Amino acid sequence: MSNEGMTVKQVRLANARPRGFFRLWTLAICILVLVCTFLAPGSRAQDGGDPVAVSERIKVRNAELYVEIRGPARSAPLLLWLHGGPGGPERPLFRYFNSDLERHLLVAYLDQRGTGRSFDRSADPARLTVAQHLEDLETVINYLRRAYAKEKIYLVGHSWGTVLGLLHAKAHPETVAALICVAPVVSFSEQQRRAYAFDLAEAKRRRETGTLEELRKLGEPPYETVDKANALERITTRYGGVDFEPRNRTAIVVHGVLLGLATPWEVPGFIEGLHVTQRAMHAELLGVDMRKQVSALEVPFFFFLGRHDHHVDAKLAASYFETLRGPMKALHWFERSAHNVPFDEPRLFNERLVQAIQSIKSRSAQ
Secondary structure, rough: OOHHHHHOOOOOOOOOOOOOHHHHHHHHHHHHHHHHHHOOOOEOOOOOOEEEEEEEEEEEEEEEEEEEEEEEOOOOEEEEOOOOOOOOOOOOHHHHHHHHHHHHHHHEEEEEOOHHHHHOOOOOOOOOOOHHHHHHHHHHHHHHHHHOOOOOEEEEEHHHHHHHHHHHHHOHHEEEEEEEEEEEOOOOOHHHHHHHHHHHHHHHHHHEEEEEEHHHOOOOOOOOHHHHHHHHHHHHHHHHOOOOOOOOOHHHHHHHOOOOOOHHHHHHHHHHHHHHHHHHHHHOOOEEEEHHHHEEEOOOOOEEEEOOOOOOOHHHHHHHHHHOOOOOEEEEEEOOOOOOOOHHOOOHHHHHHHHHHHHHHHHHOO
């Protein structure tokens, strides 16, 4: 999923206040950012029943990956977030909308290779492959299992993150207690075709000739270029297929910065990392089809689907769920969500995720 909406729109304010006012306002914002950064949870692990607040970098092949771990105690079930994209810097958004999970679980937020605080301008983009991401994930999971004395951990993937989760769970079921797939990708090529069909029908229904012309120029997918894929996503977003209801993304970014979830000077690197990763992996991703690559799992799994998801078509995911075999599985629909289920219905999402993990723990105890 694209996160270009993270950029703060520039707004011109002509003759609104004297120049000195803006200097004072800028100084105040900088002080607030610094205060929130220093007041944010520290980066030192806690033992026993004390809260955990860790920020560190894990060494993988030719890179170091940034991870944050937050939770009530080291003994809590360990949940690893796998963000979307690839290259989508969703870590601050997960903490902004879904930090309530940290009251119940030991939550690890990973910035994948090339993403967020793991982005390295000097790194070779050719290393951004599905296979390399899977190798990275295996290293990270094994590190977390050792560091927090866990035989198995829980994985929750959003969009592209579900591809990594499914492939890892298939290859290494002994490390996974359960997998939660949120708005899962089934086929990048097929999802483009379905998004195009939805946008075309919606544009005709609304009689929007400008959008119809835009779609005509794009042509039918799949698209060989990232630019066309992103253009299609922007149309799907306008029609409510990505976010169920419009959100003030500028306000979220500013609030997130003030909460210490990110710093203003990081945002350009987040966006650059997203673009570099998209261009490096686009061709390979067009060949991904989970129906062919993962037909069965040896671990329990859950699908969380937004009823109005037309970016990664929810009906396609539901169809895949029916054929995917496993020892235990459950599908949950979110009626007021599109693609971004954790952000569209955060309270319900958090509740259902905790309930899913509790059900696995109860099952294991029997």
